[in-house]
Amino acid sequence: MTRDYSAFLPQTAQSRSNDRQPSFLETYGWQAFFAQQIGIDALTETPPVRVVEVHRNALHVLGEGIDRTIPPIRGVTVGDWLLLDRDQPQMSQLLDRKTVIKRRAPGTDRQEQLIAANIDTCFVVTSCNQDFNIARLERYIALAFEAEIAPVIVLTKADQVADTQHYVDQAGAISDRVPVVALDARGDAPQTMLSGWCQPGQTVAFLGSSGVGKSTLTNALSGTQSIATQAIREDDAKGRHTTTRRQLHLVSAGCLVLDTPGMRELQLTGAASGLSDVFADIQELSQQCRFNDCQHQSEPGCAVRAAIEADALDEARLQRWRKLAAEEAFNSASLAERRSKDKAFGKMVRRVMKEKPGRGRR
Numbered sequence: 400m401t402r403d404y405s406a407f408l409p410q411t412a413q414s415r416s417n418d419r420q421p422s423f424l425e426t427y428g429w430q431a432f433f434a435q436q437i438g439i440d441a442l443t444e445t446p447p448v449r450v451v452e453v454h455r456n457a458l459h460v461l462g463e464g465i466d467r468t469i470p471p472i473r474g475v476t477v478g479d480w481l482l483l484d485r486d487q488p489q490m491s492q493l494l495d496r497k498t499v500i501k502r503r504a505p506g507t508d509r510q511e512q513l514i515a516a517n518i519d520t521c522f523v524v525t526s527c528n529q530d531f532n533i534a535r536l537e538r539y540i541a542l543a544f545e546a547e548i549a550p551v552i553v554l555t556k557a558d559q560v561a562d563t564q565h566y567v568d569q570a571g572a573i574s575d576r577v578p579v580v581a582l583d584a585r586g587d588a589p590q591t592m593l594s595g596w597c598q599p600g601q602t603v604a605f606l607g608s609s610g611v612g613k614s615t616l617t618n619a620l621s622g623t624q625s626i627a628t629q630a631i632r633e634d635d636a637k638g639r640h641t642t643t644r645r646q647l648h649l650v651s652a653g654c655l656v657l658d659t660p661g662m663r664e665l666q667l668t669g670a671a672s673g674l675s676d677v678f679a680d681i682q683e684l685s686q687q688c689r690f691n692d693c694q695h696q697s698e699p700g701c702a703v704r705a706a707i708e709a710d711a712l713d714e715a716r717l718q719r720w721r722k723l724a725a726e727e728a729f730n731s732a733s734l735a736e737r738r739s740k741d742k743a744f745g746k747m748v749r750r751v752m753k754e755k756p757g758r759g760r761r
Contacts, residue, residue, distance in 0.1 A: 421600060423463045427451075427647075428517060428602045428655055433480050436494050445482035445492065451647040451655075453477045476513035477645040477657065478602060498546045500604070503668040503730045511668060515604055515645060515657050520596040521548045524607035524616065526556040527566045527581065534719050537573055537677055538665050539606055541723065545673030551596060553605075554581040555612035574677055584612035589619040590652065599653030606659060617658045621650040667723060668730035678720045680712065 422429070427449050437447070448462035453476060457468045460481065469488035475481070476499075482492040500514040500521070523539040525531050536552060543550035552570045557563045563581040570579045582588040596603055597620060605613035647655045667674070675682050681703060685693065689700025695717065696704075706712035 424449075425600050426649065426653070427461060428478075428519075428600060429480075430497075430600070432497050433494050437482065441482060445484055447494070448481050448483045448491075449647075450475060450477050450479045450481065453645050474513070476516050477647060478516040478518060480517065498548050500542060500546050500548070500606075501669070502542070502665055503733075514606075514659065517602060518546070518548050518604045518657065519601045520603040521546075521550045522553045522593070522596075522603060522605045522616070523550055524553045524555060524605050524611045524613050525570075526611045527554050527560045527563055528556055530608060530611055531566055531569075533569055533573065534722075535608070535665070536570060537719060537723065538667060540573055540577055541667060541670050541673035541677045542606075542665070543673070544676040545670040548604075549596070550577050551593075552577055552579045553593070553616070554579065555584045555616070557581040558583040574679070576676070584615040584619060586619065589616050590622075593620070594652065597650070597652045597654040597656075602647070602655040602657065604657035604659065609660070614658055617648055617650070617656050620652055620654075620656055621648060667727040670727050671724075671731070674720070674723055674727055678716070681717060681720050684712070 424447060429447065429449075433447065446462050446465060448460035448465055448467075450458050451461050452459035453471075454468075456471060458471055458475065459468050460466075460483065462483065465483065467483075467488070469483075469491070472481075472489055472491065472493070475493055479496065480494040482494065484490045484492075496516045498518050499516045500518060502512055502514060503510070521539075521543040523536060523543070525536060531554075540550050540552075552573070554563060554566050554570060560566075567579050567581055571577075580592050582592050590597075593603075593616075605616055607613055645657060645659050647657050650656050684702045684706055685695070687702035688695070688698070690698055693701050693703070695701055698704075703712065703717065707714050707717065
């Protein structure tokens with residue numbers, strides 16, 4: 400029997416006809432970007448699978464006729480595409496990613512943590528209550544911009560305030576490139592208001608702190624209550640960790656939704672370009688300063704200070720930019736130093752093992 404590989408390969412305009420039903424892989428986000436990385440022979444021996452769930456000691460992968468749990472693979476995260484080695488799954492090949500979301504891992508250890516890969520749209524979720532925080536939103540938007548993922552700010556619990564416009568205006572001021580949607584996460588609102596980004600074959604992610612309604616939004620898109628939710632604490636609007644692992648859900652709209660645990664700490668690293676995009680207004684003003692190394696404090700001819708004095712720029716926004724830029728630079732340098740030391744240590748170990756007396760003798 401000759402197997403039909405057409406669904407794995409880049410599609411022509413004719414093959415994308417509305418009359419053709421998407422293949423299993425296309426339903427799970429398979430695109431020409433991934434298909435172009437492999438050949439027919441590789442597909443026969445190592446079929447593509449997508450990582451849909453990450454456990455502490457295992458990965459759950461799905462493919463055409465494949466539903467397996469395999470051992471964890473270093474550097475692989477939820478949303479990744481692998482070429483599955485059926486006999487030695489830990490030797491499966493990781494395909495190049497379209498996008499990847501990462502942060503500096505919590506704690507003092509200088510490590511980088513992968514959050515998710517191959518995301519098309521990132522919904523940054525916050526609530527119209529005490530959880531609303533401009534500085535936190537700017538962090539998430541910088542993360543998305545750096546990964547070249549389209550961000551959308553979603554304001555939940557809109558039904559619990561008399562007027563949402565104040566929240567919408569503040570969120571909208573972060574960047575004119577980021578749409579803002581205010582809604583009640585329960586009911587039909589998410590399906591109707593987010594439908595433009597939740598098309599079949601697309602992968603979207605809900606990011607935000609605990610208790611903002613990420614799992615509720617996922618349930619609303621799927622039309623079920625399969626994901627557990629919890630109420631927030633009334634005294635401070637803080638949520639509890641309901642979602643405990645990163646998992647992709649195929650919802651009724653046809654898209655894949657990544658529900659993530661709330662992140663109490665989001666340290667930026669390797670996100671200089673993303674920050675520049677978020678604070679494009681400050682970057683543009685900086686180009687007009689008299690001095691190239693202007694610190695925007697008391698230097699003569701500072702266009703940034705002039706904009707603040709003219710009420711065209713908020714002083715608080717400048718301070719947030721300074722804080723994030725310093726944090727990003729420090730974390731990036733720290734991680735680079737750690738990688739350099741790890742590389743040097745690895746070379747030393749290999750040299751010692753090579754020079755070990757009696758090594759290689761029978």
